[in-house]
Amino acid sequence: MTDPWVALEPGADAAERVRVLRRAHETFTAVGTVPQPVRGVVADSWRRSARAGVGPDGTARVELADGDLGTYRAEHPLARVMPLFRELLGTFAADGEHLLAVCDAHGRLLWVEGHPTTRRRADRMNFVPGARWAESAVGTNAPGTAVAVDRPVQVFAAEHFIRRVQPWTCAAAPVHDPRTGRVLGAVDITGGDGLAHPHSLGFVQAVARAAESQLALLAPPMPAADTLELSALGRDEAQLLVAGRRVRLSRRHSEILVLLARHPEGLTGDELLCALYEDESVTPVTLRAELARLRRVLGAGLLGSRPYRLTVPVESDVTVVERRLETGAVTAAATAYTGPLLPGSQAPAVVRLRRLIADGLRTALIARHDPDLLADWAHAPWGEDDIDVWRALATVRPTAAVRSRLAALESELAWDGRSAR
Numbered sequence: 001m002t003d004p005w006v007a008l009e010p011g012a013d014a015a016e017r018v019r020v021l022r023r024a025h026e027t028f029t030a031v032g033t034v035p036q037p038v039r040g041v042v043a044d045s046w047r048r049s050a051r052a053g054v055g056p057d058g059t060a061r062v063e064l065a066d067g068d069l070g071t072y073r074a075e076h077p078l079a080r081v082m083p084l085f086r087e088l089l090g091t092f093a094a095d096g097e098h099l100l101a102v103c104d105a106h107g108r109l110l111w112v113e114g115h116p117t118t119r120r121r122a123d124r125m126n127f128v129p130g131a132r133w134a135e136s137a138v139g140t141n142a143p144g145t146a147v148a149v150d151r152p153v154q155v156f157a158a159e160h161f162i163r164r165v166q167p168w169t170c171a172a173a174p175v176h177d178p179r180t181g182r183v184l185g186a187v188d189i190t191g192g193d194g195l196a197h198p199h200s201l202g203f204v205q206a207v208a209r210a211a212e213s214q215l216a217l218l219a220p221p222m223p224a225a226d227t228l229e230l231s232a233l234g235r236d237e238a239q240l241l242v243a244g245r246r247v248r249l250s251r252r253h254s255e256i257l258v259l260l261a262r263h264p265e266g267l268t269g270d271e272l273l274c275a276l277y278e279d280e281s282v283t284p285v286t287l288r289a290e291l292a293r294l295r296r297v298l299g300a301g302l303l304g305s306r307p308y309r310l311t312v313p314v315e316s317d318v319t320v321v322e323r324r325l326e327t328g329a330v331t332a333a334a335t336a337y338t339g340p341l342l343p344g345s346q347a348p349a350v351v352r353l354r355r356l357i358a359d360g361l362r363t364a365l366i367a368r369h370d371p372d373l374l375a376d377w378a379h380a381p382w383g384e385d386d387i388d389v390w391r392a393l394a395t396v397r398p399t400a401a402v403r404s405r406l407a408a409l410e411s412e413l414a415w416d417g418r419s420a421r
Contacts, residue, residue, distance in 0.1 A: 004040055005151060005153055007156030008197070009198075024158070025046075028050075038159070048136070049140055052137075052375050052379055054135075058138060063331070077184050077215065078104070080218055085187055086113070088207045089187070097115040097191060098191030101127070101172075102186070103133060103188065104184070107136075107147055109130065110185070118191060125165060127190065136148075138165070139162050146172040152201055153172060153173075154169075154171040169193055170188055170195065171188065173205040175187060176212055178216035179216075187204060227313055228261075235343075236343060237251055237254055251344065251345065253290070254345070256291070260308065260314075262318075263309075267309070269284050271307075275350075277348075322357065325364055330361075330370075330373070334376065337361055339380075339381070340358055362388070366388060366389060369392065369396050374392055375393060387410065
């Protein structure tokens, strides 16, 4: 096949391909090997699905319902381009007995529209607004996999990981924020075998690009110099948006800004020294030199002194996570958490704050007992050795893969305990 992202080349025997794929799927679910001619993108997705503990007889779970769904949809950036999606894909979906679906960056379906009969069939497998179709929740499927790999992708018949989805074919493409490049979600067309054609993948990709162009036109002006936007989760060097400029900060400047954003009232030089340096021999002169360089990076008037403070409001991703946790919005907090705070930093105050945020979120996830949220944390780089989360996941999703990973972690813990003695 010339294009690995296309499910079925023109002229191929669809019925024969279905039979081959079903045998391959049964082989994989039985012994864990992927035979030919399963495409590489599908084989990789099957493996990720199995590692996430997805079972081939599972089903999607509705995560957002009623008022929560309405509020979330209304505030989501893709709501602004739904009229465009309907204009470009709505008639195609209705006339072809297909469905138009739009999901967020975590695979939650926000809109599912199209032919009434097809919608009723899709309802039976929970392909409905509010249901979570992330790859880590329901395995290989076009919207979930498109978000996972950040590529337009087509999934045909038994390429789907869950058996009840295998009568369907779908094509989806991710949609990005035109300012930041961040994945906002995906637009998807779902229906029968007739969609297993390169044109459907190209079509949905063109629709996604059109949506990004419209979002760029609708985007508000860049923030003025009276606000700062700080992103410090999951990155060793923070990123700052100031007066329309996107600035990548040095590690030390990242630490200083995180702490000053945390303390709008300001910090004295001595307080900053203790917060930033483990080595007590570091002198105030070293700190003043760093602050002078930071002042030049920020521009005039944004960094005050006596005490050191930021003179304009700061919105940070750290604050977003904490604010959502405080209001009990655990799913939203987990969505905003893109990784540990400045993971490479050894500054004492940053280390404490990093632990505070991570422990607060993981405690909330364990208390929530949501298998999808726990799986997302456990399979993230920062959660792969988190034995408490794996134990919680094993109680709500006791698959063989989860039990195996938990057993390995408990064995390592026991070995470390014996070594310590």
